[in-house]
Amino acid sequence: MGELVAPVSPAAPDEFDWLEGHMMQFHSPVRDATLAIYQNARFGTVISYPASLWTALPESENGDGRRFESLDGTAEITVYAGHNALERTVPELLGDTLGSGFESITATKMQGNRFEVSGVRDGRTIIHAEILDAANVQHVVEISMDPSVDATTQQSLADIAASLRVEAGAIGTQGVSAPEADKGAMELAFWNTISTSMDPAEFEAYLAQWPNGTFAALARNKINRLRSGGAPSPVPTPQPQADQTRANxxxxxxxxxxxxxxxxxxxxxxxxxxxxxxxxxxxxxxxxxxxxxxxxxxxxxxxxxxxxxxxxxxxxxxxxxxxxxxxxxxxxxxxxxxxxxxxxxxxxxxxx
Missing domain, CATH: 3.30.70 (Alpha-Beta Plaits)
Structure with missing residues (x-):
């Protein structure tokens, strides 16, 4: 079962300096709330959060994580972990996240064995942070909030996402690469996710982050073709239904x-x-x-x-x-x- 530990002080900002602008710097009234630690006993996944503002729901059936709901009902946190059974690399995991139904992407960050994606999905603002540790375990925190949430609260939620970490000694260095390689892998993962899209807004999102990127010319050409009205409408991808085949x-x-x-x-x-x-x-x-x-x-x-x-x-x-x-x-x-x-x-x- 997960463990709620006694409130602690925020971690030093430089502990999370890989997330530009999302460091643990609690200054606003909301962000100055007393912090508690949630640590998953099974995998060692850890986040810090203002305990007085959240309700912790029961641990999941198999003990891999839990959910938290804000007292005002405008946001929820899902934190969990699991084995990377398909042996996906960090860039591939980033690509999987980018392709998980986001209507728009506002920011992507990746360094070494962790990444963060923020955007809009199903009409809600999403912040998704993930770590792949040396034991090939994925540690994930995903925060979903109403569009009406104010900027101060959004920053507080971003701080929670930035606090994602693994208990001492568990974080690995596998997959760590130079910053330029990280940027290239992130761009490629993004492009591979949207390359067959029929939505010009996704290519505009690419250009917003990589205006002079490797695929910038292709993105501009794709936008022009899609805006011309000659492209067919995208066909929604059906959601998987329960597999009712009971093979022995x-x-x-x-x-x-x-x-x-x-x-x-x-x-x-x-x-x-x-x-x-x-x-x-x-x-x-x-x-x-x-x-x-x-x-x-x-x-x-x-x-x-x-x-x-x-x-x-x-x-x-x-x-x-x-x-x-x-x-x-x-x-x-x-x-x-x-x-x-x-x-x-x-x-x-x-x-x-």
């Missing part, structure tokens, strides 16, 4: 007779992710199913609210159910080769 996974266990899967019994849970913000469901689904396919596992996906015994508000990926815990434990050993965080849980699937 026990064949890989060497059983002489396949075991009939049931809707009640012991489940091997290989993934459990918050359903909000909804845009993350696409990447969670694709990442988990790709890992399962690579490992020859048949994974069933649905909302946790459709299971009795599961905490609601999560998108879960499971194998089973199995009548006996011993069979589930055998599958767990196999699943953990690809999903190190997998665990066994007894529950009933309620269906539609």
């Amino acid at each position: 996974p026990t064949a890989t266990l060497g059983a002489t007779e396949p075991q009939t899967l049931m809707d009640s019994g012991w489940w091997v849970v290989v993934g459990s992710f918050p359903t909000e913000p909804w845009e993350r469901q696409t990447s969670d689904y694709e990442r988990t199913q790709a890992t399962a396919a690579r490992c020859g596992l048949a994974v069933f996906n649905d909302l946790s609210a459709k299971f009795s015994g599961f905490r609601s508000g999560y998108n879960v990926f499971v194998i089973g159910a199995f009548e006996s815990k011993s069979v589930a434990d055998s599958m767990l050993k196999q699943a953990r080769k690809c999903f190190p965080d997998a665990y066994v849980k007894n529950a009933k699937y309620l269906g539609e």
